[in-house]
Amino acid sequence: MKQIVKRLLPRPALRAAAYRLPLRQRVRIAKLLVGGPSRTRSTGSAPQAGGPSPAHAWHDNLQTVTGLLEADGVDYFCLPHTDPRRSAVAVAAEHRAQVLRLLRGRAAEDTVIRTLDVAGRRVSPQRCAVVQVYRSAGGAANLPLTLDAYACEIEFWSTVKQQGWQAPRQVGPRNHKVGTVVSVDNPTQYVAAARLSAFVPRDAEPRYRSRAVYAEPGPNDVQFPIDVVYTWVDGDDPAWRSRKAQALGEDEDDSFAGLATNASRFTSRDELLYSMRSLHAFAPWVNHIYLVTDDQTPSWLDPTSPHVTLVSHKEIFGDVGVLPTFNSHAIESRLHKVAGLSEHFLYFNDDMILGRPVLPTQFFFANGVAKFFPSSSLVDVNPPAPADAPVDVAAKNNRRLLQSRFGTQLYQKMRHVPYPLLRGVLEEIETELREESHATASHQFRDRGDLSIPSSLAHYWAHSTGRSVPGSISHVYIDLGRLVAPIMLARLVRQRNVDVFCLNDTNSAAGEMDEQTEMVRDFMEAYFPFHAPWELSGRMDLTQRTAEPAVAAPVAG
Structure with missing residues (x-):
């Protein structure tokens, strides 16, 4: 992306001046610089608003x-x-x-x-x-x-x-x-x-x-159902904020918990709405969607939809852990407890969004073996240190357990893309690492004892037991807090040339939140200008036949 910016703004003084502009002006400049017709129209253009x-x-x-x-x-x-x-x-x-x-x-x-x-x-x-x-x-x-x-x-x-x-x-x-x-x-x-x-x-x-x-499937045709699980929170819900404030006041490790409780981590820009629209458009083969929440329902979601099941934290925690919880590691440690969940499923964060059509074989082999997507980013080889970020501490905890169990070294992080998972592997991890798994579930906020199970440990565990292998997927990660984010978004909506993209907000300034939300919404509406069947604002039958007026069409030579 640095090369793209240099090509668009070749003079350093221009780049420096552009980066000093307010976000709203940088968005306008990005649209002008990367505007124009797409050069990859036939690789997955989005449906029109309200259309098929x-x-x-x-x-x-x-x-x-x-x-x-x-x-x-x-x-x-x-x-x-x-x-x-x-x-x-x-x-x-x-x-x-x-x-x-x-x-x-x-x-x-x-x-x-x-x-x-x-x-x-x-x-x-x-x-x-x-x-x-x-x-x-x-x-x-x-x-x-x-x-x-x-x-x-x-x-x-x-x-x-x-x-x-x-x-x-x-x-x-x-x-x-x-x-x-x-x-x-x-x-x-x-x-x-x-x-x-x-x-x-x-x-x-x-x-x-x-x-x-x-009529018969081939050896490479995936025949088993593949579900999708989301974890989601509405960080703007006053009742949820009150529960969080009360729990945070009782937390004994404020310094570590504070690294994972920045307001931007819980800010909702309706990413879930657009992520689920991307499933409707680009992965219609998905069997069912499960949305795991703290008894929250998105305002746009039809709770009676046969395509989506709302799952309360209470249903998956049972008598394990502590609720309410604000620790994604804790929630993720209980995903295999979702009732009715298929053996093969994809775990999405709400900021993981499909960018073009994908197939089941991009995530699972027909024989049931899962794929995982290692990142080029490494987990440093040193023991957990006080300055380590929560995600890195969890990765090092994973590594220690994998070394003890399989004698293997964990050194790569995972890409922030949908995670192909096997329910049986998650159940096995809870059984064999019961103490560590239940300890993770008991932490209301991220803790130095956490495991990151679906996003890392489960993939290496499955690989070590012959049930998962490394795969590849085209993706781009966009940190909304970066100065170059508007240009990256404008280029992505123009080219639509990746399987998955992620919009994340690690630590944006509070003064830019509203403008960021507007920027994201403009981008998403340009990419997904239609309604999915589970939205209150509109429904659609995938196989409904459109009437054919008997009007002649010329044959192109």
Whole structure:
């Protein structure tokens, strides 16, 4: 980012002057410097306000194509695309002219049609091997809703006969993960959308016409449910503030607790709202969301939503620990006690936000093994010291226990991205480290005896027992207190080129809180200008069909 700033403001005097400006003016400068159209539009542009999500667009584009083909009596079958964000439909090559005429005459006005060769290059309709079809609609910040990212692609398959074959075979024009040669007598079978793409939800309906060969999952297809758990606090709630003040007044280690009780740590800028919107847009395959709170409910959340379950601290602590608690380590030590939680789940802080479509395989292997994401930041090799930050003390406590249990050295921190976790590993840690785990749960504020279990210890524990391996994920971390934060936000909303981003506030000046909140809200609304189904302000059925007006659309050559 330093190089980016130098390129945008090449003279040191300009950079120094810009950094001395008030936050509001720096935000304006950032928008001017990094403004303009996105260069990566097809990698996950956000849905428009009140409009469909990418998963909805995937269904809608596929249903647009299959509906037209069925209405005209054209035989077809659906198959998995190599890009999970797209769908593919196979049609016999001899029907190419008929399909093109059908698209010209009956596709909706907002349908974009592109004729391509096998390499994805634009060619004339007479030479095309693939026709790309997608519904287009305007989005925020001049970013189209779908472009080609969630398109349906019609492939023209050849029929080949050969001596020794029991039946002719259909051969596709390009490679697919299951195969591009299918016998014509392979039975027709209707399959769930999840059989065609790992990106869409694992719903039973709607089902799509396919072939039996595509109906069974492959060895790399994740078949188990993956839940999401959030921990969240509304730091502006007067009742919560009163509980915190009373508990803090009784804390015996004010100096250490004070390092972790800065007001900015508990300030809510509705990050949770946008983080959950990012799940709706970019991880629609998530099975269920659990929100762990101190009996607080976000003002925008519909508590009756079937997609989200509110979990009280009382439910997961039971007779262990001390409540109320203001120690994230303590709360995290009890996540495996969430009733109904699946074995495989992702733990999100509310400041962890998906930036583009992600797949289950970015977090778990199909055989159930989890991934973890080590950071380049290191835990220093010295014992805990009075000057150490709470997070570093917990990491050193983790290291001591791992050395004792497995004879391994913990030296890397974890990236601040969603944590793939196994419920069984967390249960095992509580069983084998009962004293240390329950001690962590008993600390109302961060304590020198804390363990950081889901964010560090559990990953190394799982790795040492063969249940987790290192992975990689594209991410960016933005400290809102840094002078360069406005430029980083402006660049991110323009390019949308990371899997995960995190907005954190380590120790901002009190005078900038309101302006920071406005800056974050402007950024988030530009990135996620829509409503998720669990918000009180709007609902949406992912698979609901959009009406198709019978308006002609030209075929692009």
